Amino acid sequence: MSIHDHPKKAKEFVSNDERMHWHDKALWFVREKRDKASKSIPEWEKLREYAQQIKTHTMANLDKYLLEFEENATKRGIKVHFAKDAKEHNEIVYNILKEHQVKKVVKSKSMLTEECHLNPFLEKKGIEVVDTDLGERIVQFRKEPPSHIVLPAIHLKKEDVAKTFHKELGTDENNSDPTYLTRAAREHLRGKFLEADAGITGVNFAIANTGGVVVCTNEGNADMGSSLPKLHIACMGIEKIIPRLQDLSIFTRLLARSATGQPITTYTSHYHGAIENGEMHIVIVDNNRANFLSSNKYKKALNCIRCGACMNTCPVYRRSGGHSYDYVIPGPIGSSLATFRDPKLHKTLSFACSLCGSCSNVCPVKIDLDSQLYNHRQDLYEKNIISTKKRVIMKLSVWVLNSPILFSILGKITRKIVPLIPKKIIYNRFNIWGKQRDIPNMPTKSFKELYKEGSIDVK
Numbered sequence: 001m002s003i004h005d006h007p008k009k010a011k012e013f014v015s016n017d018e019r020m021h022w023h024d025k026a027l028w029f030v031r032e033k034r035d036k037a038s039k040s041i042p043e044w045e046k047l048r049e050y051a052q053q054i055k056t057h058t059m060a061n062l063d064k065y066l067l068e069f070e071e072n073a074t075k076r077g078i079k080v081h082f083a084k085d086a087k088e089h090n091e092i093v094y095n096i097l098k099e100h101q102v103k104k105v106v107k108s109k110s111m112l113t114e115e116c117h118l119n120p121f122l123e124k125k126g127i128e129v130v131d132t133d134l135g136e137r138i139v140q141f142r143k144e145p146p147s148h149i150v151l152p153a154i155h156l157k158k159e160d161v162a163k164t165f166h167k168e169l170g171t172d173e174n175n176s177d178p179t180y181l182t183r184a185a186r187e188h189l190r191g192k193f194l195e196a197d198a199g200i201t202g203v204n205f206a207i208a209n210t211g212g213v214v215v216c217t218n219e220g221n222a223d224m225g226s227s228l229p230k231l232h233i234a235c236m237g238i239e240k241i242i243p244r245l246q247d248l249s250i251f252t253r254l255l256a257r258s259a260t261g262q263p264i265t266t267y268t269s270h271y272h273g274a275i276e277n278g279e280m281h282i283v284i285v286d287n288n289r290a291n292f293l294s295s296n297k298y299k300k301a302l303n304c305i306r307c308g309a310c311m312n313t314c315p316v317y318r319r320s321g322g323h324s325y326d327y328v329i330p331g332p333i334g335s336s337l338a339t340f341r342d343p344k345l346h347k348t349l350s351f352a353c354s355l356c357g358s359c360s361n362v363c364p365v366k367i368d369l370d371s372q373l374y375n376h377r378q379d380l381y382e383k384n385i386i387s388t389k390k391r392v393i394m395k396l397s398v399w400v401l402n403s404p405i406l407f408s409i410l411g412k413i414t415r416k417i418v419p420l421i422p423k424k425i426i427y428n429r430f431n432i433w434g435k436q437r438d439i440p441n442m443p444t445k446s447f448k449e450l451y452k453e454g455s456i457d458v459k
Contacts, residue, residue, distance in 0.1 A: 006348040010320035024318040031312040033261025052366040055303035065208040072211025086116035102197040108222035109133040110202030132221035147322030150308035199225030203236035212272035216265040230278040239302040254364035258307040310359035332359035336372040350376035
């Protein structure tokens with residue numbers, strides 16, 4: 001089993017400087033939209049607090065609400081299945097499709113099915129699976145995983161899409177007009193919807209006291225996929241449960257504003273049963289989620305509503321790209337989830353963080369992401385999982401930072417000596433940080449010295 005190396009993958013992404021800055025700018029634009037949308041609601045912080053309380057309460061009583069949901073869904077004629085892991089989830093979905101002699105499936109966005117690798121599993125069984133979200137379809141054509149949970153093709157430019165569509169759909173390779181490309185995708189996907197034998201959707205929220213599920217989209221593809229075929233399969237993680245229908249209003253006000261800066265998603269679709277003469281199944285998956293509940297440090301990660309706000313604000317994600325994380329969910333929340341699930345495999349992800357705290361500040365359900373990533377670093381150190389070089393650096397850093405006197409002395413020495421050292425010596429092959437950045441000019445005095453002199457006004 002090879003270790004997933006974020007620094008190595010990030011290096012590949014930032015090697016294209018123009019693309020890296022474009023990616024950074026595009027995501028910051030979404031972050032700014034989120035800020036404007038949140039400030040338009042005076043009670044925004046109250047909504048965040050309510051959402052946190054609801055999710056925390058639900059996770060503490062998850063067994064109760066899952067059983068309540070199953071009972072109410074079954075009353076509505078929905079068939080509910082429970083899967084302990086990805087393998088069981090895929091087998092349940094396949095057996096349902098096999099029973100109905102399904103050969104063609106249309107699927108709307110579902111990070112759970114990405115996590116379970118459902119597409120390749122079904123394709124090996126001879127079933128055609130078409131992702132119908134526009135971004136998902138683009139990356140499916142390119143045989144790439146999504147690079148963002150809300151904006152799966154954000155790493156691509158319109159010119160990249162034009163080339164992909166030319167190859168797959170026969171469009172004009174030189175026409176990268178978004179309207180032209182979208183219309184081509186729409187025509188292509190309409191045919192797939194009409195041919196489909198079954199539709200698979202994800203789930204944004206599952207309501208315990210009604211037994212129904214809610215799917216939030218901007219393209220309407222979930223509605224097409226669940227209403228044209230007679231068979232609808234909804235796949236969800238156990239953490240998607242909320243207790244009551246009235247709780248939903250809090251999350252729908254937070255979700256789209258946090259994700260894209262919209263007041264609400266274009267479509268907020270409620271499914272409380274199968275279509276006429278149809279059949280509906282819901283597959284509820286654990287896949288190691290329950291393990292989070294026993295951890296005081298990391299259980300809040302289950303509160304995530306998959307808005308992607310932490311990715312849009314994260315300076316590391318914006319500059320390193322989603323694929324550098326080598327996990328189905330990238331960014332700060334993905335780093336915590338992945339490291340908890342398999343610390344050896346994902347030992348570099350908790351260090352792909354500046355600990356600036358911006359992710360926690362924008363999270364609509366107030367997950368303490370920066371604290372979680374800091375705690376992961378301590379856990380990796382204690383378990384002796386991180387490299388010897390990193391352990392030595394961390395020990396030296398702790399030793400220096402724990403001694404104000406030593407810190408001040410070393411600061412003075414560094415400010416005096418570094419300007420005198422030739423650049424060839426500073427930027428040697430062992431200075432990994434120096435490959436991408438220059439050391440700033442050394443100030444003559446430290447902040448502490450200036451503060452003592454009264455040169456800094458802190459008012």
